[in-house]
Amino acid sequence: MKKIVFTTLAVLFALFSALPVGNVHASEQSKSSFQKELKTIAKDTYSFFEQYTDSKTGLTSDIVRLNDGKVEEAKHTSPTNISMYMLSTISAEKMHMISRKEAVLRLKTTLHTLDQLKKWNGLFYNWYNTDGTLKTDWGQFISQVDNSWLTAGLITTGQVYKELYPQTSRLVKKMDYSTLYDPEVGQFRGGYDVVTGKLTDHHYGMFYTEPRLGSYIAIGKGDVPRDHWWKMYRTLPKEWDWQSQIPEGPTVEYDGVPVFEGHYEYKGKKYVPSWGGSMFEGLMPGLVLNEKKYSKNALGLNNARHVQLQIAFAKEKGYPVWGFSPSATPDGYSEFAATPLGTSGYKDDGTVTAHASFLALDYAPDAVAKNINQLRKMKAYGKHGFYDSLSVKSGEVAKAYLALDQGMIMVSIANHVQHGVIRHYFHSDPIARKPVDLLKNEVFSIK
Numbered sequence: 224m225k226k227i228v229f230t231t232l233a234v235l236f237a238l239f240s241a242l243p244v245g246n247v248h249a250s251e252q253s254k255s256s257f258q259k260e261l262k263t264i265a266k267d268t269y270s271f272f273e274q275y276t277d278s279k280t281g282l283t284s285d286i287v288r289l290n291d292g293k294v295e296e297a298k299h300t301s302p303t304n305i306s307m308y309m310l311s312t313i314s315a316e317k318m319h320m321i322s323r324k325e326a327v328l329r330l331k332t333t334l335h336t337l338d339q340l341k342k343w344n345g346l347f348y349n350w351y352n353t354d355g356t357l358k359t360d361w362g363q364f365i366s367q368v369d370n371s372w373l374t375a376g377l378i379t380t381g382q383v384y385k386e387l388y389p390q391t392s393r394l395v396k397k398m399d400y401s402t403l404y405d406p407e408v409g410q411f412r413g414g415y416d417v418v419t420g421k422l423t424d425h426h427y428g429m430f431y432t433e434p435r436l437g438s439y440i441a442i443g444k445g446d447v448p449r450d451h452w453w454k455m456y457r458t459l460p461k462e463w464d465w466q467s468q469i470p471e472g473p474t475v476e477y478d479g480v481p482v483f484e485g486h487y488e489y490k491g492k493k494y495v496p497s498w499g500g501s502m503f504e505g506l507m508p509g510l511v512l513n514e515k516k517y518s519k520n521a522l523g524l525n526n527a528r529h530v531q532l533q534i535a536f537a538k539e540k541g542y543p544v545w546g547f548s549p550s551a552t553p554d555g556y557s558e559f560a561a562t563p564l565g566t567s568g569y570k571d572d573g574t575v576t577a578h579a580s581f582l583a584l585d586y587a588p589d590a591v592a593k594n595i596n597q598l599r600k601m602k603a604y605g606k607h608g609f610y611d612s613l614s615v616k617s618g619e620v621a622k623a624y625l626a627l628d629q630g631m632i633m634v635s636i637a638n639h640v641q642h643g644v645i646r647h648y649f650h651s652d653p654i655a656r657k658p659v660d661l662l663k664n665e666v667f668s669i670k
Contacts (some may be wrong), residue, residue, distance in 0.1 A: 257588070257592050258640050260592075261636045261639065261640055262318060262636070262640060264608055264609070264632070264636065265314070265315070265318055265320070265632075265633055265636040265637070266320055267606070267608040268311075268608035268609075268629050268632050269311060269312075269314075269315045269320060269321075269633060270606070270607050270608075271287070271607035271608065271624050271626075271629045272308055272311050272312070272315075272626070272629065274607070275287055275296060275624075275626075276308060276329075276353075277298075277353045277354065278332075279332070279354075279355075280332065280333075280336040280353060280354060280355045281308070281329060281330070281332035281333030281334075281335070281336050282300045282304075282305060282308075282333070282336060282351065282353040282354075282355065283300055283304050283305070283307070283308040283353070284296050284297055284298050284299070284353055284626065285297045285299050285300055285301065285304055285625070285626055285627075286551065286623055286624065286625050286626070287607075287623065288551075288622065288623045289605070289622040289623070290622070298352060298353045298354075299350050299351065299352050299353060299358050300350070300351055300352075300353055300626065301349055301350055301351075301369055301627075302347045302349070302369040302370050302372060302373035303368075303372040303373065303627055304627060304630070305333065305347075305373055305376065306372040306373045306375060306376030306377075307372075307376075307626055307627055307629065307630020307631070307633075307634075308333065308626065308630065309330060309333060309376040309377070309379070309380050310375075310376050310379060310510070310511075310630060310633070310634045310645060311629070311630050311633040311634060312326050312329050312330060313330075313379060313380065313383050313637075313644075313645065313648075314633050314634050314636070314637030314641075314644075314645065315633070317637055317641050317644050318637055318640065318641060323384075326384070327384055327386070327387070330380055330384065330387060331387070334380075334387060334390050334391065334394075336355050337394060338390070338394070339355060340355065340357075342397075343365050343402075343415065343417065344365075344398075344399040344402045345394075345396075345397030345398040345399050346365050346370045346398050346400075346402070346403075347370055347373055347398075348363050348365060348417070349363065349364045349365065349366050349369055349414075350363075362416075362417070363416075363417035363418060364416055364417065365403070365414050365415040365417065366414040367400070367403045367411045367413060367414050367427060367434055367437050368427070368433050368434045368436075368437055370400075370437065371400075371434065371436045371437030371440055371441075372436070373398075374395055374398055374437075374440050375436060375440065375511045375649060377391040377392075377394055377395050378391065378395060378440075378649055378652045378654060378655060379511065379645060379648045379649045379652075381395075382648040382649070382651045382652050383648050395444070395654070396444075398444075399446060400437065400440070400441035400444065400446040400447060401441075401447060402415070403415060403422065404441070404446070404447045404451070405422075405426060406448075408426055408454070409448075409450065409454030410426040410427060410451070410454055410455060411426060411427045411438065411441075411447075411451075412425070412426055412427075413425050413426070427455070428455055428456050429455065429456055429459075429497065429498045429566065430455035430456055430495070431457070431495045431496065431497045431504070431505055431522075431525060432497050432504045432505070433503065433504050433507050433508060435455070435508055436507075436508040436511065436512060438451060438455065439452075439508075439512060439655075439658055439661070440654060440655075442657070442658045442661070443653075443654035443655055443656075443657045443658045444654055449478065449658070449661070450478055450479075450480050452658070452661045453477050453478060453480035453482050454480065456483070457472075457482065457483060457484055457485055457486075457667065458470035458472070458483065458485030458487065458495060458496060459485075459566060460483065461483075461485070466567065467487070467496075467562075467563070467565065467566060467567065467568055468487045468488070468496075470483075470485030471485065471486060471488075471668075472484045472485035472486050472668035473668060475666070477664060477665065484666070484667060484668040485668065486667065486668050486669050487563075487564075489532055489535075489536075489563045489564065490532060490535045490539075492528060492531065492532060492535075492669075493528070493669035493670075494525055494528040494529060494532060494669055495525045495667055495669060496564055496565055496566045497529075497564060497565055497566070498565055498566050498567060499549075499558055499560045499565040499566075499567065499568055499569035500547070500560035500561050500562050500563065500565030500568040500569055501547060501548040501558065501559065501560040501561075501565070501569055501579075502529070502530075502533060502546060502547060502548040502578075502579035502582050502583070503548045503549065503578065503579065503582060503631065504548075505525070505526060505529045506526050506529065506530075506583065507582060507631060509522075509526060509582070509585075509646075510582075510634045510635065510638065510645060510646070511645060511646055511649040511655075512646065512649070512655075512662070513643060513646040513647075513650055513662075514662060515527075515585060515586070516643075517659055517662040517663050518662040518663065520665065520666040520667065520670070521662070521665040521666060521667045522662065522665075522667075524667060524669060524670070525667055525669060526586060528669060530583040530586045530587050530590075531587070532561060532563075532564055533545050533546065533561045533564070533583075534587070534590055536561035536562075536563065536564070536571075537575075540573070542573060542575070542615045543597055543601075543615060544575050544594055544597050544598055544601070544615060545579075545580075545594060546575045546576055546577065546578075546579030546580045546583075546594065547559050547561045547571060547574070547575060547576075547579060548560070548576050548579040548582075549569070549576075550574065550576035550578070550611050550612040550621070550625075550628065551611040551612055551621045551623040551625055551628075552574070552612060552621050553619060553622075557570075557574075558570070559571060559572070559574045559575075559576070559612075572614070572616070573614055573615045573616040573617075574612050574613070574615075575612065575613055575615060576611060576612045576628065577595065577598055577603065577608075577609035577610075577611075577628075577632065578609075578611075578628040578631040578635075580594045580595055580598070581595075581631060581632045581635035581636060582631060582635055584635050584636070584638070584639040585635075585639055585643075588639070595609070598613065601613055601615075601618065601620075602620060603620050605622065608624075608629065608632060609632065610622050610623065610624070611623045611624060611625055611628055
């Protein structure tokens with residue numbers, strides 16, 4: 224018996240001695256170091272919201288540019304910006320950067336303003352001045368996608384801070400998405416043009432784009448029917464030959480609705496395309512929707528594939544960094560993408576943006592760590608975190624901070640270092656729980 228025990232211990236000791244202990248320790252140390260770096264970036268990023276959010280209204284400026292030492296602050300905001308501030312404030316509290324008391328006070332201020340803002344069928348206009356007045360000089364539009372982000376922010380806030388739930392739930396209940404829905408087509412219109420008094424001619428038909436969050440929420444609220452989910456295009460029909468590729472794939476029936484589960488292919492990998500091929504179209508909904516967990520065979524898998532192919536696209540082009548998504552330029556704003564990943568791909572001119580890297584954190588953390596370190600070396604980092612974009616061809620940095628992009632960075636970090644904290648609270652609400660089987664049941668044709 225003693226001999227057997229001794230022999231077993233000897234074998235175990237030999238096996239243990241053979242393990243790469245130093246490498247394991249180094250890996251853990253590297254992970255810990257990266258977590259600290261992310262929290263430092265988050266602290267710098269949240270300082271933007273602290274400095275450029277109106278203390279009386281709780282509304283954050285849309286964009287701040289730093290030109291020749293001068294600060295140019297655009298004192299207007301959108302429903303998405305408001306949501307990014309709310310979610311970023313929750314993120315800051317959950318990462319112990321601000322106290323719970325401060326977070327609640329900040330969010331109470333914003334909620335009070337939201338109660339007062341002019342609305343249309345409970346939905347919010349696309350632009351307000353940060354003093355709480357309606358911005359009328361740009362015309363007025365009611366956007367499905369922008370309102371969906373504000374709804375997501377309200378839902379999450381109400382679940383994190385129960386004392387705010389009566390106010391957040393009241394606002395959410397009044398947001399009537401049925402007014403933007405086209406029941407004949409089974410899809411959402413892009414929005415409502417207040418000036419012309421008409422819904423837009425175009426629909427949000429592409430599934431793998433940002434508006435799917437609004438579709439999910441509207442189904443959860445009961446504003447639109449469940450079968451709407453299946454009436455969006457995974458890829459456009461084969462006969463639409465103007466698209467960048469002719470898709471392949473089977474037709475599958477879900478809830479009695481036939482769905483063409485088409486896919487494209489790039490670098491030998493199958494994927495479902497977005498409209499333009501940008502990172503935020505595909506991955507931004509994952510800030511609140513737990514697609515990696517609940518949609519392992521569809522959206523979660525496709526998110527991972529888009530990250531992989533964005534990196535491959537940059538390598539093919541010979542770029543030292545990756546991350547292609549709409550962002551500020553030195554003199555404006557433009558759409559950028561890994562062009563092959565889109566149905567009608569946005570342009571690629573070598574412009575990368577940091578928020579695209581952070582959206583990929585839960586799918587490729589090692590690649591993200593390397594990428595953001597390289598962005599730092601290319602002088603794309605400032606007082607409030609990463610500047611909005613960088614041209615890899617000229618080296619020119621757009622020294623601007625956008626509330627939208629700062630929010631994506633902040634929430635991505637919180638989800639990564641705090642085990643999906645924002646997604647957890649979002650899915651705790653009945654509105655988000657109700658349609659979760661839609662995420663679970665689908666299988667994309669990309670395995």
